[in-house]
Amino acid sequence: MVEIAPGPTRVHGAAPLESRPITAERYISPAWLDEEFERVWPHSWLFACLVRDVDEPGKYVVFDLGRESILVSGTASGDIAAHFNVCQHRGARVMTARRGCERSFTCPYHGWTYRPDGRLVVVPDNQRFTAGGVDRSARSLKPLRVEVFLGMVWVCMDPELPTLREWMGGVAERLEPYCLQGMTLTGDQTVDIACNWKAVFDNFQELYHVEHIHPQHEKMFDCPTAAIDLFANGHTGVVIDGHTVNTRLPIPDELTSYLDLQVRKFGGDPAEYYGRVLDIREDVQKLRREAGPRLGWDYDAFTDERLSDIEQYNVFPNTMITVQPDDALVVRARPDPTDPNRCLWDKFTFHRHPSVGVADVAGVTYEPFDARDVPAAGRPDHDQFTQEDVIAGHKTMTITIDQDIHFIRDVQAGMHSRGFTDQLLCDDEVRIQHYHDWMDHYMGRR
Ligand code: FES
Numbered sequence: 001m002v003e004i005a006p007g008p009t010r011v012h013g014a015a016p017l018e019s020r021p022i023t024a025e026r027y028i029s030p031a032w033l034d035e036e037f038e039r040v041w042p043h044s045w046l047f048a049c050l051v052r053d054v055d056e057p058g059k060y061v062v063f064d065l066g067r068e069s070i071l072v073s074g075t076a077s078g079d080i081a082a083h084f085n086v087c088q089h090r091g092a093r094v095m096t097a098r099r100g101c102e103r104s105f106t107c108p109y110h111g112w113t114y115r116p117d118g119r120l121v122v123v124p125d126n127q128r129f130t131a132g133g134v135d136r137s138a139r140s141l142k143p144l145r146v147e148v149f150l151g152m153v154w155v156c157m158d159p160e161l162p163t164l165r166e167w168m169g170g171v172a173e174r175l176e177p178y179c180l181q182g183m184t185l186t187g188d189q190t191v192d193i194a195c196n197w198k199a200v201f202d203n204f205q206e207l208y209h210v211e212h213i214h215p216q217h218e219k220m221f222d223c224p225t226a227a228i229d230l231f232a233n234g235h236t237g238v239v240i241d242g243h244t245v246n247t248r249l250p251i252p253d254e255l256t257s258y259l260d261l262q263v264r265k266f267g268g269d270p271a272e273y274y275g276r277v278l279d280i281r282e283d284v285q286k287l288r289r290e291a292g293p294r295l296g297w298d299y300d301a302f303t304d305e306r307l308s309d310i311e312q313y314n315v316f317p318n319t320m321i322t323v324q325p326d327d328a329l330v331v332r333a334r335p336d337p338t339d340p341n342r343c344l345w346d347k348f349t350f351h352r353h354p355s356v357g358v359a360d361v362a363g364v365t366y367e368p369f370d371a372r373d374v375p376a377a378g379r380p381d382h383d384q385f386t387q388e389d390v391i392a393g394h395k396t397m398t399i400t401i402d403q404d405i406h407f408i409r410d411v412q413a414g415m416h417s418r419g420f421t422d423q424l425l426c427d428d429e430v431r432i433q434h435y436h437d438w439m440d441h442y443m444g445r446r
């Protein structure tokens with residue numbers, strides 16, 4: 001293995017002044033988990049659901065986040081509203097299905113009924129409430145702030161927080177050209193896993209583990225030279241050269257199967273690249289840009305580098321968005337209501353042209369981009385399963401995430417050991433430190 005210069009670390013905006021050790025407490029302490037429900041979740045913008053699931057009056061999604069439940073809905077006026085999913089009679093959950101479409105939302109306990117804009121419209125036997133019945137105008141569902149970005153609905157409980165775009169800082173501009181809202185949703189999965197929700201985020205904030213547990217990546221990406229971005233409010237990013245190989249390892253003479261496919265996809269000849277594997281990245285940029293107009297694909301918003309590379313942004317506190325020109329992945333970690341050792345990972349998969357196969361592009365017969373994930377019509381159903389299902393091979397979230405799932409529960413187990421004091425992070429893991437510095441800031445620990 002050769003030593004190479006790592007990519008740069010770029011700091012955007014203010015960061016907390018000093019770093020504190022990252023001990024096990026934040027991963028295993030119920031008191032810490034409780035405090036997050038007071039100090040972190042109510043004071044952050046949170047990715048709640050996809051616009052496509054609430055884009056008509058009455059369409060709704062229930063976004064459960066730990067002990068909180070939020071009802072996002074399309075209203076009669078064409079807006080998207082978010083309310084706490086808690087009945088203003090005696091506090092029952094108004095809606096219990098994960099997703100659906102109803103003219104109005106009726107609490108199953110005593111039948112109080114709300115419009116999708118939150119207004120209380122029906123109180124059964126209203127005359128049984130003394131003093132002239134219930135003042136319905138005073139008992140609407142309690143609203144949250146809503147903003148839409150990238151076809152995603154974001155909600156916020158804090159009236160003082162800046163707008164989503166301001167709060168995201170430079171991350172919003174980085175993500176905008178990828179237009180996730182124009183991509184097809186090809187997967188909607190949730191895995192129940194035995195780790196703290198922040199351990200998920202840590203996993204997606206460093207590439208140090210990639211050479212060890214994701215050997216397939218050395219045939220597609222050059223992770224050791226990735227450039228790191230640190231943003232205010234705890235967001236982080238990483239930009240990785242794609243359509244290449246890991247340059248820290250011996251460079252192969254022949255194309256890897258992945259690179260072979262990519263060259264064919266855009267009409268190139270793999271035979272031309274014997275002994276020139278490192279030329280492919282730039283050639284793919286050119287091939288993709290040339291192929292765009294012919295295929296009706298618009299790459300005008302992309303720099304050349306972005307036509308070949310992969311970028312990942314972790315939006316504080318719990319949403320990770322990975323983008324390439326033609327596909328994207330959103331992973332969201334949700335805490336358990338009471339157990340710091342459990343969480344849910346949601347994974348949304350997007351493809352820009354899922355129906356276009358390589359055969360359509362290069363005149364050769366290859367599989368479509370990801371044929372297995374393309375729904376026959378409309379939206380794929382949500383699929384929820386456990387980490388055991390993944391480890392047994394009954395479910396997959398793609399090979400890379402399956403590999404992460406194999407290891408991360410053991411990290412959580414290790415956090416409980418008397419033999420563990422605190423993390424020692426390498427330069428590549430600076431995103432983890434940055435994230436937890438901001439976590440400490442929100443938690444009032446500095
Ligand atoms: S708690 Fe909802 S109607 Fe009573």
Ligand SMILES: [Fe+2]
Pocket residue numbers: 203209210214400404
């Ligand atoms: Fe990983």
